[in-house]
Amino acid sequence: MIGVFVTFCYGDNFDEQAVGKIAETARAKFDGMPGLRSKAFTLNPGKREATNFYVWESEDAAKAFFTDELLDRVTSLYGVRPNVEFVQIATLVENFRA
Structure with a gap:
C-alpha cells in the first residue's frame, strides 16, 4: 500500500x-474509485494548511492518478500548488465495519 500526502x-x-x-x-468523486482504499480531507487552521491523505492499493494506481493535469486542476481549485509526498504504508489499521 502507498500513502500520499497532498498539502496546500x-x-x-x-x-x-x-x-x-x-x-x-469533491467527496463524491472518490467514492468507489478503483485502487483507492481511502481519502481524508484535513484542515489545520493554525498552520494555514489543508492536507489530503490518500491510501492506495498500489504505487502504480497512486502515480497514475497524480498527473500534471490533475495537479494543475487542484492548483486552480485550491488557489495554491500542493506539495505531493508518496510514502510506504508499513501496516494499516481499519476499525470501520459496515
Whole structure:
C-alpha cells in the first residue's frame, strides 16, 4: 500500500470555510474509485494548511492518478500548488465495519 500526502500551504489567504466546501463537493468523486482504499480531507487552521491523505492499493494506481493535469486542476481549485509526498504504508489499521 502507498500513502500520499497532498498539502496546500496558504499564507494570509487561508479560508477554512472555502477549503471545507471544496472537500465536501469533491467527496463524491472518490467514492468507489478503483485502487483507492481511502481519502481524508484535513484542515489545520493554525498552520494555514489543508492536507489530503490518500491510501492506495498500489504505487502504480497512486502515480497514475497524480498527473500534471490533475495537479494543475487542484492548483486552480485550491488557489495554491500542493506539495505531493508518496510514502510506504508499513501496516494499516481499519476499525470501520459496515
